[in-house]
Amino acid sequence: MSKWAAIILLLLLTGFGYSSAYAVTPDEQLSDPVQEQRARKISKKLRCVVCQNQSIDDSDAQLAGDMRRIVRERIVAGDSDEQILKFMVDRYSNFVLMRPPFAANTLILWLSPFLFIILGIGMFWHISRRKPKSVTVLNQTDETEQRLTEVLEEMKKN
Amino acid sequence: MKIRPITFLPVIILLGIGIAFAFGLRNDPSKIESTLINKPMPDFVLERVLDDQPALTPADLLGQVSLVNVFGSWCAACVQEHPMLMRLANHEGVAIYGIDSRDTAEAGAAWLEKYGNPYRKVGLDAQSRLAIDLGVTGAPETFLIDKQGRIRFKVIGPITEQIWKQQLKPMMDLLEAES
Numbered sequence: 001m002s003k004w005a006a007i008i009l010l011l012l013l014t015g016f017g018y019s020s021a022y023a024v025t026p027d028e029q030l031s032d033p034v035q036e037q038r039a040r041k042i043s044k045k046l047r048c049v050v051c052q053n054q055s056i057d058d059s060d061a062q063l064a065g066d067m068r069r070i071v072r073e074r075i076v077a078g079d080s081d082e083q084i085l086k087f088m089v090d091r092y093s094n095f096v097l098m099r100p101p102f103a104a105n106t107l108i109l110w111l112s113p114f115l116f117i118i119l120g121i122g123m124f125w126h127i128s129r130r131k132p133k134s135v136t137v138l139n140q141t142d143e144t145e146q147r148l149t150e151v152l153e154e155m156k157k158n
Numbered sequence: 159m160k161i162r163p164i165t166f167l168p169v170i171i172l173l174g175i176g177i178a179f180a181f182g183l184r185n186d187p188s189k190i191e192s193t194l195i196n197k198p199m200p201d202f203v204l205e206r207v208l209d210d211q212p213a214l215t216p217a218d219l220l221g222q223v224s225l226v227n228v229f230g231s232w233c234a235a236c237v238q239e240h241p242m243l244m245r246l247a248n249h250e251g252v253a254i255y256g257i258d259s260r261d262t263a264e265a266g267a268a269w270l271e272k273y274g275n276p277y278r279k280v281g282l283d284a285q286s287r288l289a290i291d292l293g294v295t296g297a298p299e300t301f302l303i304d305k306q307g308r309i310r311f312k313v314i315g316p317i318t319e320q321i322w323k324q325q326l327k328p329m330m331d332l333l334e335a336e337s
Contacts (some may be wrong), residue, residue, distance in 0.1 A: 049295040052187055062260055063295070066286035091293040093193045119171075126164065 023060045030072055039072045042084050046071070047096050055098055192293055192312040199226070199307050200291040204281025207258050207266040214255050214281035219307045223333045224253040225326075226301040227277070228289055230261045231269035233297040239316035240273050246322070247276035252330070256280040259289045259297060302326065304333045 024043075030036040043057035048064040056064040056071075067088070074084045088096045100106045194200075199219055206213040219226065227243060229236040246252040256277035258266035263282050270280070283289055292301065295314070302311040311329055313321055 049190065063286055063289070066260070067290060069285065070287075070290060090193060091290060092295075093191060093293075095190050123164075123167070 023058055023064065024068060025065070028065065028069055028072065030076065035072075035075050038081065039068070039075055042071050042075075042081055043068055045085060045098055046088055047098050049092055049096060189314050190293070190295060192309070194293060194301075194309045195311065197309055199301075199303060199309055200288065202281070202283075202288040202291070204257070204283055204288065205263065207256075207263050207280040207282045208270065208275075209267070211279060214257070214279040216307065218255060218279050219303050221305055222253055223305060223330050224255055224303045226255045226257060226303055228257045228259050228283075228292070228294050228297050228299045228301075230259050230297050231265040232261065235296075235316050236298045237273065239298050240276070242317050242319070242322070243276035244274050246317075247278075250327075253278055257283050257288060259283045259294070260286050302329060302333070305336060 024040070030039060040057060044055045046056045046067065048054045048056045048059035048061055048067075050061040050063050051059050054064075056067045070087075071084055074087060079087070085097065094101055094103065094106075100109060102110055199216060201216055204213045204215075225246075229239075243254055247254050254276050256279070258280055261282065261284065266280070266282060270277075281288075286294075292299075292309075298316055300313040300317055301309050302313075304310050310333060311325070313326065317326065
């Protein structure tokens with residue numbers, strides 16, 4: 001029981017309990033929970049152009065707040081999620097998307113992991129294909145083992 | 159043992175990545191390329207900042223080469239840029255228009271009272287609506303507008319002597335020659 005209490009306390013201390021806190025203020029929220037849910041989802045996909053490593057859903061920057069307001073306005077106006085994302089991309093370029101799209105200038109970004117995996121497999125295959133240099137290694141192991149038993153026996157005597 | 163060229167491959171790849179990152183670090187991440195270059199100035203409706211002057215309208219930006227400067231009374235870098243704008247307006251004859259972003263009319267007017275007003279006209283963009291339409295990420299940002307009201311160039315951050323001499327002035331002279 002106390003173990004669980006300790007774990008919960010630890011999680012709270014590490015900020016776990018606060019991870020659901022967000023920058024959206026109550027007065028910006030939409031009264032329709034379905035629409036509000038959509039707004040949150042879209043906001044998470046949009047980068048705060050001031051702080052850059054946060055989404056506008058997380059950011060306390062004023063400009064992020066203004067962007068969230070526009071996202072909600074467009075939802076109420078009946079725009080689709082894609083239309084809203086495009087609205088922001090038209091103004092701030094693809095940079096405003098937290099997840100960069102697959103495009104000519106992001107080819108390296110998306111393909112390099114696969115390239116490295118193929119390269120790694122290639123090198124692994126290349127190295128493992130090599131034949132062992134000689135067979136004396138086995139004999140050496142036998143000798144070493146023999147020597148080990150000798151040493152152990154000597155230690156027992158002492 | 160003979161060392162084969164393939165042994166060096168990981169080192170060479172790592173070195174390549176390192177060099178790419180070293181160059182990447184030199185880029186200023188706050189400088190996001192504008193998507194609006196050569197596009198018309200987005201339409202806007204602004205409120206007035208100064209009591210004795212109507213608010214900036216899209217029609218004000220037609221028929222001349224001008225600068226549109228996004229500022230705010232909360233913006234520290236704008237104070238730093240301000241003497242430059244005053245000089246351009248008063249001694250170089252540049253038409254500068256102001257967008258007072260994320261501000262109140264009172265605070266904006268008080269700021270212009272304190273530091274001087276380089277703007278032919280000012281408009282209040284209280285909720286960053288126009289700023290977002292312009293893809294603005296902070297203040298100051300300055301847009302170079304041609305005679306047709308199209309955005310031709312954008313300066314992120316304060317206009318420095320160097321930016322004025324090497325970029326803005328030559329471009330404005332060129333645009334001035336356009337019909």
